[in-house]
Each structure stands twice: as structure tokens, then as C-alpha cells.
Amino acid sequence: MKLTLKALLKSPWVFHLSTGSCNNCDIEILDCLTPRFDIERFGMLLAPSIKHADVLLVTGSCNRKSAIRLKRLYEQAPKPCLVVAIGECSLSRGMFIHSYNCPLPLDKIIPVDAYIPGCPPKPEAIIAGAVKLIQKIKGNV
Amino acid sequence: MTREEILNDLKKRFKNDIIDLLDKSPKRVYIEIKPESLVKVATYIFKDLEARFNIASGVDARTHIEILYHFSIEYLNVLISLRVKLDRKNPAIDSLAQVFKGANWIEREMYELLGIDFRGHPDLRRLLLADEWPEGVYPLRSDYKEWDKKAIRDRGV
Amino acid sequence: MLYIVYLIIYGFILTAVLGLIASWIDRKITARIQYRKGPPLLQPLIDIIKLLGKETLIPKGASKTMFILAPVIGFGSVVVVSTLLWANNNNLFSSFLGDIIVVLYLLAIPSLSIMIGGFASGNPLARVGSSREMKLLLGYELPFVLAILVPIIKSGFSLKLVEIISFQAQNGVVAGYASGILALIVCIFCMQAKLGLVPFDIPEAETEIISGPMVEYSGAGLAIFRLMKNMLLFTLPFFLIVLFLGGLKFNGISILYSVLKYIVLLLIITVIRNTNPRLRIDQAMKFFWGPATVVAVVAVILAVLGK
Numbered sequence: 363m364k365l366t367l368k369a370l371l372k373s374p375w376v377f378h379l380s381t382g383s384c385n386n387c388d389i390e391i392l393d394c395l396t397p398r399f400d401i402e403r404f405g406m407l408l409a410p411s412i413k414h415a416d417v418l419l420v421t422g423s424c425n426r427k428s429a430i431r432l433k434r435l436y437e438q439a440p441k442p443c444l445v446v447a448i449g450e451c452s453l454s455r456g457m458f459i460h461s462y463n464c465p466l467p468l469d470k471i472i473p474v475d476a477y478i479p480g481c482p483p484k485p486e487a488i489i490a491g492a493v494k495l496i497q498k499i500k501g502n503v
Numbered sequence: 504m505t506r507e508e509i510l511n512d513l514k515k516r517f518k519n520d521i522i523d524l525l526d527k528s529p530k531r532v533y534i535e536i537k538p539e540s541l542v543k544v545a546t547y548i549f550k551d552l553e554a555r556f557n558i559a560s561g562v563d564a565r566t567h568i569e570i571l572y573h574f575s576i577e578y579l580n581v582l583i584s585l586r587v588k589l590d591r592k593n594p595a596i597d598s599l600a601q602v603f604k605g606a607n608w609i610e611r612e613m614y615e616l617l618g619i620d621f622r623g624h625p626d627l628r629r630l631l632l633a634d635e636w637p638e639g640v641y642p643l644r645s646d647y648k649e650w651d652k653k654a655i656r657d658r659g660v
Numbered sequence: 661m662l663y664i665v666y667l668i669i670y671g672f673i674l675t676a677v678l679g680l681i682a683s684w685i686d687r688k689i690t691a692r693i694q695y696r697k698g699p700p701l702l703q704p705l706i707d708i709i710k711l712l713g714k715e716t717l718i719p720k721g722a723s724k725t726m727f728i729l730a731p732v733i734g735f736g737s738v739v740v741v742s743t744l745l746w747a748n749n750n751n752l753f754s755s756f757l758g759d760i761i762v763v764l765y766l767l768a769i770p771s772l773s774i775m776i777g778g779f780a781s782g783n784p785l786a787r788v789g790s791s792r793e794m795k796l797l798l799g800y801e802l803p804f805v806l807a808i809l810v811p812i813i814k815s816g817f818s819l820k821l822v823e824i825i826s827f828q829a830q831n832g833v834v835a836g837y838a839s840g841i842l843a844l845i846v847c848i849f850c851m852q853a854k855l856g857l858v859p860f861d862i863p864e865a866e867t868e869i870i871s872g873p874m875v876e877y878s879g880a881g882l883a884i885f886r887l888m889k890n891m892l893l894f895t896l897p898f899f900l901i902v903l904f905l906g907g908l909k910f911n912g913i914s915i916l917y918s919v920l921k922y923i924v925l926l927l928i929i930t931v932i933r934n935t936n937p938r939l940r941i942d943q944a945m946k947f948f949w950g951p952a953t954v955v956a957v958v959a960v961i962l963a964v965l966g967k
Binding site: 425426427459460462463465466467470 | 632633635636642647649651653654655656658659
């Protein structure tokens with residue numbers, strides 16, 4: 363495996379994006395950064411700007427307005443960039459599947475690499491999902 | 504003034520406009536009024552009784568469209584709701600945006616989601632819906648049909 | 661020929677390795693203070709290798725030349741400063757007159773390169789961050805230069821780094837005198853601002869202006885900026901050790917004292933970083949032009965009087 367890809371898996375910088383969620387999944391993501399479930403020991407830092415991001419954590423079912431902005435942000439993230447969908451609303455819109463404002467699920471708009479179910483998922487589940495993502499990328503190459 | 508005095512005063516002052524007054528519980532009162540006298544009654548409650556305008560909510564009942572305006576009087580701990588029933592084919596009512604500024608955006612939202620026309624509103628345009636939403640389609644009405652051909656509405660399992 | 665070896669090996673590689681280790685110590689101690697485990701040992705190095713593998717995106721409204729050149733200029737100046745300091749510390753050649761002024765000027769260039777990079781980005785957030793960096797630079801340069809006058813005065817008004825080191829070898833370290841300890845304290849605060857650490861990390865305030873001047877950098881440019889900051893984390897305490905604490909010596913038992921001097925300075929930086937909130941830019945300016953300058957002037961007066 364290329365050296366830079368190996369380095370990407372050992373120090374993924376996380377960018378957190380909410381496309382219209384109820385903010386419950388966002389609170390659980392911020393929980394992961396606190397001392398109890400520390401993810402800095404895996405090298406993950408919270409990237410302040412999209413140009414420094416390696417992993418995009420997306421919550422919320424995208425409505426028509428935020429889908430435009432989501433596409434713009436995904437194009438601005440320097441590749442290689444991984445996308446993780448967190449929570450039921452971003453997997454398949456959850457209970458908003460018949461809503462007038464959410465036409466498409468997330469993986470028809472941008473390519474998604476890992477899905478983490480739960481409403482909201484516990485921080486342990488988010489960390490397990492991150493580990494599975496790293497193993498998947500290692501196994502693919 | 505106590506609660507009973509306020510309600511009796513309202514009944515006496517607007518006895519031509521009030522259709523029905525429902526005293527549901529110590530905290531909630533529902534007053535149904537005619538659509539023409541909305542501005543008069545709302546101005547009286549807002550200015551003279553010094554109530555606070557909380558929010559307005561619109562509902563599409565099957566036979567008509569109704570709007571509820573919620574005012575709260577804090578020192579008495581009571582919430583007064585003004586109910587207005589509108590015709591379903593052509594809902595239109597006077598706007599309250601000139602009386603107090605808090606009604607400006609909620610009336611824009613009710614216009615774009617339910618199709619209620621507010622006469623005299625200074626700036627009636629779209630607030631929440633996306634730009635590519637077609638005109639004349641109101642999502643919160645009960646006869647709303649899906650217009651988007653590219654929407655995916657099943658989970659694929 | 662020897663100069664080129666010194667430049668590459670001592671100036672670049674040794675400083676980079678020591679700077680990365682220092683950055684790891686800083687992150688690990690911060691993590692332990694916050695009651696959690698920290699990153700593993702090679703983490704800063706892995707960050708830089710990862711950044712070299714990402715693509716570089718240049719925004720449309722940016723001026724391309726300065727955008728790409730800014731990190732390289734800053735990095736180059738840190739390498740030259742570190743080479744000069746190592747050469748004077750090991751007594752390689754008799755240093756030229758006025759090399760302490762050259763080091764002072766070269767140490768202002770990393771902040772300038774961050775500023776130029778921010779202005780060349782064409783992003784309004786980067787512009788705000790760069791203007792804050794400008795104000796901060798104006799703030800801390802004054803007490804820094806005043807405090808550096810103290811070892812110059814003490815070692816007999818000489819402007820050569822070699823003579824300052826040899827004066828301290830004979831008469832005891834400058835920090836042992838009353839004026840020296842005051843000047844060292846002022847220099848530690850100015851160093852905190854130059855390194856861009858809390859409470860003075862105003863230009864790169866993460867929660868306010870999304871990493872300030874570096875908001876549009878990605879890939880190789882960001883890697884060079886981060887490497888520059890990590891190398892500065894070693895070079896600036898080294899500069900202070902040469903001026904105030906007698907330089908690093910590597911014969912016999914003195915190797916332990918040298919390591920101890922550096923570790924104590926690094927610990928002071930980390931502890932100040934973890935126990936303070938961030939200041940506003942006008943509070944920081946008032947601090948630097950108020951109490952810090954007064955203490956530095958008092959230290960200079962005491963040094964002239966001979967204490």
C-alpha cells in the first residue's frame with residue numbers, strides 16, 4: 363500500500379457537517395472528542411477548515427437547499443477523502459422518507475464509504491464504525 | 504385585571520365579532536372570531552392588554568383552513584388563542600405585519616406552505632422552500648401530490 | 661563544504677527531528693492534563709507524510725506565486741536560523757559581528773510568511789487572521805527586543821553570539837542575575853506569542869475564524885507550514901537557552917543539564933498553554949505594550965547598573 367495512504371489511515375482529520383439534522387447525532391460526535399472516548403489516540407483531530415479534512419462526517423437527511431451546499435463542500439475537500447454517514451437520517455432518511463423536502467438519500471448525492479446506524483449511535487458505535495472503515499480501506503488495497 | 508375580568512371585557516367589547524369562546528382550562532382560552540375583525544381584536548389584545556405574540560399556526564382541516572394566533576399574558580399565566588376559519592378555495596386574510604413586526608416571517612411561511620394570501624403584507628415572498636420549488640404547489644395541504652420525478656421514495660430492500 | 665553539511669544535517673534534519681519530538685511531548689502532556697491518553701510517538705511525522713499525499717487546491721482569486729512561495733520562505737528562514745544557532749553553539753567558526761541582529765530579523769520572517777500566505781489566499785477569513793497576526797507582531801516585538809538587550813549589555817556590549825556564550829561559561833548564566841531572570845520571563849511570554857500558542861494564538865483561533873491565514877492551504881503547502889511551526893518549537897527555546905542559560909553543551913555530565921534546560925522551557929510553554937483562555941487582540945496588545953514593556957525596561961536599567 364502506498365505510504366501516504368497508510369499515513370492517511372493513521373491520522374484522519376475529521377470534518378463534521380450537518381445537513382439538517384436534529385443535532386442529536388452531532389452531540390454524539392462531539393462526545394467522541396471528550397476525554398472519556400478519546401479519539402485523539404487514533405490521531406483524529408477536528409479539522410477546522412474543509413481544505414484540511416480527510417474524513418467527512420455527515421449527519422442529517424439532506425433537504426433540497428443543503429444538498430447544493432453539500433456538493434460544493436465535497437468538491438472543495440482535497441482527495442483522497444472518505445465520507446461516513448452517521449445516524450438513521452443520513453442512511454436512508456429514516457422517518458422522513460416521505461417528506462416533501464428530502465427527495466434523495468445521501469449516497470445518491472455523494473459517494474459514501476461507511477454507514478453507522480443508530481438514532482443516535484452511541485460513541486462506542488461511532489468508534490467501531492471508524493475502525494471498520496480503516497480495515498475496509500486496508501483490505502481493499 | 505384578573506382572568507375573569509379580562510374574558511368578560513373581551514366578550515362585551517367585541518360581541519359582534521366573537522363567534523365562540525371556549526374556556527378549556529385555567530391556562531388556555533380559545534376565541535373564535537370572524538376573519539374581518541382580526542386586526543381589531545389582535546390590536547386590542549396586543550396593545551391594551553399588553554400580551555405577547557408567541558406564534559401563529561395554520562392547519563388544513565378537510566373542510567376549511569384555519570389559523571390560530573397565540574397570545575400569552577404572563578402575569579396571569581394564560582394563553583389566548585384566536586381562531587380564524589377560512590374558505591378552502593381561496594384563503595385570504597388581512598395581514599398583521601403592520602401592527603407588530605413579529606408576524607412578518609410567520610405569515611411568509613404560512614403563505615408558501617399553505618397558500619394563504621395575506622392582504623397588505625409588505626414583503627410577501629418565499630422564506631423556507633428551495634429555489635426550484637414550483638409556484639402554486641403547497642406542501643402542507645392535504646391534497647399535495649409528489650411533483651418531483653427524480654425522487655426516490657423506497658428504501659430499496 | 662562544512663557549512664553545507666551543517667546547513668543540511670544540523671539545520672534541517674536534526675532540528676526537524678527534535679521539533680517533531682517536541683511537538684509530540686506537547687500533545688502528550690496536554691492529553692495527560694486533560695485526563696486522556698494522547699497520540700503515539702510518531703504522530704506529528706505521520707501528519708506531515710499524510711499531508712504530502714493530498715492534492716493541492718489553489719483558489720481562483722488567489723495570487724498564485726505568493727500563495728505557493730509563502731510557506732517555502734518561512735521554512736527557509738527557520739532552517740537558516742537553526743544553522744546559525746547550532747554553528748555558534750558548537751563554536752564552529754568565529755561568528756561575525758552583529759549576528760544576533762541577523763537572527764532577530766530572521767525570526768520575524770515566519771510570522772511574515774504566515775501573513776503573506778493569508779493575504780494571498782483571497783479569502784476574507786484569511787484576511788482577518790492575517791491582520792490579527794500583523795497586530796500581534798507589532799505587539800510582541802518591542803518587549804522581545806528590549807529583553808534581548810540584557811545579555812548583550814551583561815557580556816560587555818558585544819553583539820556576537822559566541823562571546824555571549826563564552827561570557828556565561830566564565831561568569832555564570834545570565835539568568836542568575838536579577839535583570840536576567842526578569843528578561844527571561846518577558847522572553848517566555850513573547851515566545852508564546854511567536855509560536856502561536858494559547859493564550860496568544862489569536863491569528864489562528866480555531867473556533868472563531870476557522871484557522872485564520874491557513875484556511876485555503878491543503879496538501880504540500882500545509883505540510884510545510886506545519887513543519888515550520890514544529891521546527892520553531894525547537895528553535896526558539898534554543899535561542900533563549902543560548903542567550904540566557906549558557907547554551908547546550910554535550911561533554912560529560914553537561915549533556916544531562918542541557919536536556920533538562922530544554923525540557924523545563926518546553927514544560928513551561930505547555931503548562932501556560934493548558935491553563936489559560938485565549939485573549940482578544942486588544943487585550944494582548946495592552947499586555948505587551950503595558951506590563952511586559954515596563955518589566956523589560958526595568959531589566960535593562962538593572963543590567964546597566966550592573967546587577
